[in-house]
Amino acid sequence: MIFLKTIKIETIEDLRSAIQTAIELEHSTIPPYLTANFTLTNTGNDEISNLIGSVVGEEMLHLSIACNLMNAVGGQPSLNDPKFIPKYPGHLPGGVDSGLIVPLEKFSLPLIKNVFMSIEEPENPIDIKAMATIEDSMTIGQFYNEIKKAICSLESEAQKARKTIFTGDPSKQLTFAKFFPEKLLFPIIDKTTAINGINLIVDQGEGTDKDPFVNPDETISEEPAHYYRFEEIYMGKKLLRDPTAPSGFSYSGDAIVFFEKEVPNMKPNPKMADFPVDSLAFQYSKLFNYTYTCLLKSLHLTFNGQTDQINEAMGLMFSLRLYAGKLLATPYPNEPGYMAGPSFEFVTDEDLSETEKSLLNKIPS
Amino acid sequence: MSYLNSPRLTFSGQFQADPSTVNNDPTHFNNESFQPNFQKWGAGASNGWWNPEGTGSWRFLSCGVKSVTYLDGTSTSNPQEDPIIGMTIMDSNTKVAGKIVDLDSQQQMVSALWGLVVRLVSGEKEVIKSDYEVASFTNIWMGRAPKLGGDTRAAAIFQSVLKNISWDIDSCNSRYLNELFSVSKDQLSIQFTTDLYEMDNTSPKFTIGRIVGSIGPHFEEEPTFFTIGRPLFPMDLSSMNYANAILDKTLNQITLDLANSFQINPNGTLIDRSNLILAVNKGQNDTFDLVTIGEIILDKSDWYSVDAGINSVPLADKMDLVEQYPLVILDGNGQPIFQESEEYVCADKFVFYLNPEESCQVDLYASKLGKPLAGKEISFLLFDTPFGPTPPKVSVPKSAINLPSTALTDSYGKAIIKIKASDPGNPRGYIDGQVYGVAYNFSDGYFSDCNQSNFISLLVFDSVDPKKVANPTWEDIQPIMQQYANLYPLMSKGIFNLADKSVVDNNAEILKFVFSKEKEDPNYMPATRDLSKDKSAMIINYLNSVLNQADVKDSITFKKL
Missing domain, CATH: 2.60.40 (Immunoglobulin-like)
Incomplete structure (x- = not known):
């Protein structure tokens, strides 16, 4: 389970700061999930890939909800800063130092079990004992609960003075009905819509105490919460309602088989700087990272008043996938047996390293 | 005014062009005879040429401003004298890269840049942002680097204008930028030369080449794609x-x-x-x-x-x-x-896509020693020598092209002609439509005396039975989708296998979204921009019919991101 540092939200500024952490947290799981998923492309693992992809899609939704919430309370989501991207391997944003280390790795069952399920683990997973809590820490569910409580108290305080904390410009609210039904991504304009948004994030991630399936009002089609979707992959079977099982559920559905053979042997946690500048891996890594940085900039504009930019962001997401494919088909320089891979770094093309500059200077011009 | 006038800046650096090359061979368009190894690396018609997994992207890499020439003709390349020196020329940072696109598998000598954004950047500050008007290269010269092979030995030039310019120059303290803004704030002329392009897919510089260029003033009434001179x-x-x-x-x-x-x-x-x-x-x-x-x-x-x-x-x-x-x-x-x-005539725009019954306007400018040449007759010839790989046979039937045989220049030395297309009737079978070339020169000169790059290239599409366009079935669009799946393996293997009905149906919303975009949008599909109006409408109608069915959702789009 992920443990976040305990937060105290007393002012509207505290609230905005907590929501910024939420935005960073929702984003932070996307690179490791995407990396694992990229390694499944054309490997005969479409079913697993679709499960991971469906989680990624919902993390993108959660990111969007958190940004809508930030705009609703008059804050400014920030996604275009180098510090926005966590270090991999490393802790997730807001996490405690003794917590889980999240890497960028190829897909494997241990990665699902030890990392992805751990990220998404609910406070009281059904049929799984609660873990001992770490002092001064809170779960993701508790973190969002704190935000909810703060919204309620700050708003009722504001109401007393005939004011509201929902001072944001409603035109900054993103909806994207073509891809996310309005019941999932809706304008956040008041306390009710804010609470609905947060509930949706928590339920899709963790499910409820009694039912691993997400409330059907909160999904496109009935699906287990993230934790249980990953457990399906790990158990190799679909999750079913099962009256004969003590919890009422069992992994007794259709088999989900993992075919390992074709998965590229990506070296874990690649870094652009580790590739020799005169290698193809470096070129592809730079283009991947540049495209990823463009995507963050595009999303920053999307959530700061230019909602139409979401269309450009969509194009960049596909482009990112193409460069990931190129990296994963490129041998890792000087590491026989390994392939290169995506590193999700902030690259604007302006910060060329000294070695890179000297290489470019060697090219005749 | 043009990139050769002042105030002018020069830049140099590298560029990346990453075209997909399975379609370099026209016979690869034939779904019937398509082989899996056509998607593999390797020279020759039995493979997919040198970059079967190209993304289509075209971008500036590490391009710096190197010198400026002011209105008074003085120049500097010293950043102490003008802070613009050392600023970077870049493409977009908030949307996908522009695309490089051949007109046709049988006319690969006028490849165009689509959806390119050109920016002048200083650190994180965006000084100029603009849209590059879609332009094709010309004057391709295969003898540029005679000791090298393949396209690495070639050079070509691109000339166009920058439009929709936003300026943020107030805090730059650059004399050059202030002069440029005062002279030409609405449009700029841009020209660049590309060479030393690396085609070896084992080289770290694969798909990268050298570029130098120049940007200067441009006015509305002037030609866009060449400079009268x-x-x-x-x-x-x-x-x-x-x-x-x-x-x-x-x-x-x-x-x-x-x-x-x-x-x-x-x-x-x-x-x-x-x-x-x-x-x-x-x-x-x-x-x-x-x-x-x-x-x-x-x-x-x-x-x-x-x-x-x-x-x-x-x-x-x-x-x-x-x-x-x-x-x-x-x-x-x-x-x-x-x-x-001494006497010279040049068509401004020289590459056109036409659907049946559509016309294009060609603006030609005649000059003598750089001055307008009025009252001069220009002749046009629809020629039938191929300008790219064959088979199939190009330039037939000639009856699909209706063009005047001559035109007379006006007092400004300008002549305007209209070329109208009719349905060529699928003369190439497995490739839609037909390509044509129209040569021109003064009537008292010889076509062979022209700059041999100066001819007009046309791609004329076939029409489709209106009933099929209105109510298409999967079988109607399958051959088109199969062709894209064959020719663009990066797309079909990496994102969507368009030949698979369930993939198309399950992604109908996102596909409709990209197939409906403006052709100038870098996200437009197909990236090759070789889809006729009828086939485009047929595909969109098919996707609409899928979307109109109850319970069909883009269930997997986000899983494919």
Whole structure:
């Protein structure tokens, strides 16, 4: 389970700061999930890939909800800063130092079990004992609960003075009905819509105490919460309602088989700087990272008043996938047996390293 | 005004062009005979050529501003004197890269840049942001780097204008930017030369080449894709290539663009960097009576990287001579190597896509010694020699093209013609439509005397039965989708296998989204921009019918991101 540092939200500024952490947290799981998923492309693992992809899609939704919430309370989501991207391997944003280390790795069952399920683990997973809590820490569910409580108290305080904390410009609210039904991504304009948004994030991630399936009002089609979707992959079977099982559920559905053979042997946690500048891996890594940085900039504009930019962001997401494919088909320089891979770094093309500059200077011009 | 006028900046660096090459072979369009190895790396028709997994992207890489020339003709390349020196020329940072697109598998010599954004950037500050008007390269020269092979030996030029410009120059404290804004804030002229393109997929520089270019003022009424000036034709086309020059009366100088005119060593330096002489020829009837105007300095280490191959020659008291007589460039031994084409005609836009019953307008500009040539007759010829790989046979049936045989220039030296297309009737079978070439020259000249890059390229699409367009079934669109899946393996393997009905149906919303975009949008699908109006409508109607069915959702789009 992920443990976040305990937060105290007393002012509207505290609230905005907590929501910024939420935005960073929702984003932070996307690179490791995407990396694992990229390694499944054309490997005969479409079913697993679709499960991971469906989680990624919902993390993108959660990111969007958190940004809508930030705009609703008059804050400014920030996604275009180098510090926005966590270090991999490393802790997730807001996490405690003794917590889980999240890497960028190829897909494997241990990665699902030890990392992805751990990220998404609910406070009281059904049929799984609660873990001992770490002092001064809170779960993701508790973190969002704190935000909810703060919204309620700050708003009722504001109401007393005939004011509201929902001072944001409603035109900054993103909806994207073509891809996310309005019941999932809706304008956040008041306390009710804010609470609905947060509930949706928590339920899709963790499910409820009694039912691993997400409330059907909160999904496109009935699906287990993230934790249980990953457990399906790990158990190799679909999750079913099962009256004969003590919890009422069992992994007794259709088999989900993992075919390992074709998965590229990506070296874990690649870094652009580790590739020799005169290698193809470096070129592809730079283009991947540049495209990823463009995507963050595009999303920053999307959530700061230019909602139409979401269309450009969509194009960049596909482009990112193409460069990931190129990296994963490129041998890792000087590491026989390994392939290169995506590193999700902030690259604007302006910060060329000294070695890179000297290489470019060697090219005749 | 153009990129050769002042205020002008030059830039140099690298570019990336990442076209997909399975479609370099027209026979690969044939779904019936398509083989899986056509998607694999390897030369020749049995494989997918040198980059079967290209993304189609085109972008600037590490391009820096190297020099500026002010309105008064003075120049600097010192960042202490003008902070614009060292700023970066970049493409978009908030949407996908522009695309490089062949007109057709059988006309690959006018590839165009679509959806390119051009920005001038200083650190994180965006000083200028603009849209590059879609433009095709021209003057491709396969003899540029004679010691190299493949396309690495080639060079080509792109010329266009920058539009929709946003400026943020107030805090730059750049004299150059202030001058440029005051002269030409709405549009800018841009031209660049590309060469030394790396085609070896094992090289770290794969898909990267060298670029130098120039940006200057541009006004609405001027041609977009070339500069009316003093066109210089090489005497020996095997070792030199076309050049252009303008007479800049304000600065009393001739400004020459020689960037794509001389042969280079594999390391990019000129094979012969001897200085040249600019002269005029007062002689009549092919005789030379030369008067020297000045020296063209090539023996200068930054001639290419800083000056972008542009030379200025001051005229002193020789302006009248230059206005009156054609230019000649002489080598160090006094031998003429370039001669001005005294009377010259050039079409502005020269690449067109036409659906049946559509027309395009071609604007042609005639000049004599750089001045408008009025009342001059231009002839047009629909020719049938192929300009790319065959089979299938190109340029038939000729009846699909309706064009005037001649046109007369007006008092501004301009002639406008309309070319109308009708349905070619699927003459190529497995490739939609047909490509045509239209040559032109003055009626009293020869087509063969033209710059051989100067012809008009047309891609005319087939029509589709309107009933099928209105109510398409999967079987109607499957062959189109199969062709894209075959020809663009990166797309079909990496994102969507368009040949699979369930994939298309399950992603109907996102596919409709990209197939419905403006062709100028870099996200437009197909990236190759070779889909006819009818087939495009048929695909969108098919996707709409899928979306109209109950319970169909884009269930997997986000899983594919």
